[in-house]
Amino acid sequence: MYGDDIASVLITQExxxxxTKELAELIAKRYPADAPEGDLLLVxxxxxxxxxxxxxxxxxxxxxxxxxxxxxxxxxxxxxxGVVRIMKDLDKDIAGRNVLIVEDIIDSGLTLSxxxxxxxxxxxxxxxxxxxxxxxxxxxxxxxxxxVGFDIPNEFVVGYGLDYAERYRDxxxxxxxxxxxxx
Ligand code: 5GP
Numbered sequence: 001m002y003g004d005d006i007a008s009v010l011i012t013q014e015x016x017x018x019x020t021k022e023l024a025e026l027i028a029k030r031y032p033a034d035a036p037e038g039d040l041l042l043v044x045x046x047x048x049x050x051x052x053x054x055x056x057x058x059x060x061x062x063x064x065x066x067x068x069x070x071x072x073x074x075x076x077x078x079x080x081x082g083v084v085r086i087m088k089d090l091d092k093d094i095a096g097r098n099v100l101i102v103e104d105i106i107d108s109g110l111t112l113s114x115x116x117x118x119x120x121x122x123x124x125x126x127x128x129x130x131x132x133x134x135x136x137x138x139x140x141x142x143x144x145x146x147x148v149g150f151d152i153p154n155e156f157v158v159g160y161g162l163d164y165a166e167r168y169r170d171x172x173x174x175x176x177x178x179x180x181x182x183x
Pocket of ligand 1: 155
């Protein structure tokens with residue numbers, strides 16, 4: 001539907017669905033359904049993580065609640081600087097809760113590292129991360145990520161929530177963008 005803007009499909013809709021189910025089973029093992037900390041709190045990072053977050057919540061066999069944050073990272077449209085500003089904060093206090101940050105993609109890891117530090121000052125009972133995608137550079141940063149869906153090459157990807165200039169989020173798969181779109 002975007003003409004020939006998409007150069008290749010990196011991860012299909014079926015592969016995403018299969019991986020989401022796998023991750024949900026692993027995550028559910030870590031949190032008892034009747035934990036004294038209450039329901040697992042999924043914290044999604046707007047807007048990219050929305051598709052993954054809702055599919056993951058549906059696949060999880062334990063009760064979950066959802067909160068969203070929007071952060072803006074200063075930098076160019078395709079790389080982040082690690083200087084982060086909160087555009088929308090959580091609506092609820094997370095003290096004493098089991099919190100799982102749900103990310104779409106970790107590239108340099110700077111955004112996530114900032115977010116983890118910020119949320120940990122709010123005294124959650126536990127704070128872990130699940131990301132659908134991870135790029136090679138993320139391995140060089142020391143951010144502990146409990147669950148990773150796919151390790152992908154160092155290419156700019158779109159679809160399944162991920163955008164370029166707000167477009168392509170609605171694609172049901174993850175694809176690479178034809179370089180002509182940037183120029
Ligand atoms: P980091 O701070 O880990 O370098 O960057 C994380 C953020 O950069 C992601 O949440 C996402 O918004 C954006 N980002 C990094 N790589 C890509 C990519 O390949 N495609 C898209 N659409 N966004 C990306």
